[in-house]
Amino acid sequence: xxxxxxxxxxxxxxxxxxxxxxxxxxxxxxxxxxxxxxxxxxxxxxxxxxxxxxxxxxxxxxxxxxxxxxxxxxxxxxxxxxxxxxxxxxxxxxxxxxxxxxxxxxxxxxxxxxxxxxxxxxxxxxxxxxxxxxxxxxxxxxxxxxxxxxxxxxxxxxxxxxxxxxxxxxxxxxxxxxxxxxxxxxxxxxxxxxxxxxxxx
Numbered sequence: 749x750x751x752x753x754x755x756x757x758x759x760x761x762x763x764x765x766x767x768x769x770x771x772x773x774x775x776x777x778x779x780x781x782x783x784x785x786x787x788x789x790x791x792x793x794x795x796x797x798x799x800x801x802x803x804x805x806x807x808x809x810x811x812x813x814x815x816x817x818x819x820x821x822x823x824x825x826x827x828x829x830x831x832x833x834x835x836x837x838x839x840x841x842x843x844x845x846x847x848x849x850x851x852x853x854x855x856x857x858x859x860x861x862x863x864x865x866x867x868x869x870x871x872x873x874x875x876x877x878x879x880x881x882x883x884x885x886x887x888x889x890x891x892x893x894x895x896x897x898x899x900x901x902x903x904x905x906x907x908x909x910x911x912x913x914x915x916x917x918x919x920x921x922x923x924x925x926x927x928x929x930x931x932x933x934x935x936x937x938x939x940x941x942x943x944x945x946x947x948x949x
Contacts, residue, residue, distance in 0.1 A: 751895055783810065808882065808885035810882065814881050814882070818874070818878060820874050824870055825916060825941055827863075828867060828871075828937065829938070831860055831864050832864075832937070832938070834860050835864065836863065836929070836934070837853070837855050837929065838860065839927060840927050861913070864906060865910065866897075868902070868903055873900060873902055875895075875896060876896065879896050891944070894940075896940075898936045898940030898942045899936075899937060900937040902933045902940065905929055906930075906933045913926060
């Protein structure tokens, strides 16, 4: 037996036995291999990890009393503009007719003035208290401060208006001063009220 014959017999003996459960046919082998994952560098600063800090939580928790005061403040604000309208109409009657003004204007002007004073006293306490509690809340901070400054200025104006009320009955010049201070205070308060409306957010 020659060498070629021995080599053929050996290769036939070492060949794998086909599995009868597999279908006959050519065996396909894939030439595709998955590339190896690149190794990460020891220093990950180049990957951006930790480059940007997590956003700070801007939510600010208020007490239950804050929301109670806020409700009182809002309801008082809703009554403010109707009181201003009544005071303007009654004040105009008193300015033009003085003692000859109709009774509703003479009696109502004083009652409404007391209501405005009480309203601003309550809203000043609730507003300043809530502004202090939310002093660390950055949300709408500028708008809240703007509103508070205008309302405190209106407070001072209405106080001056009340002090000028008695003198307003004595002369036209004093009535003009009383009216001018009252209208300026109403204007500041109205702008302060409007500044907190949602359309300005």
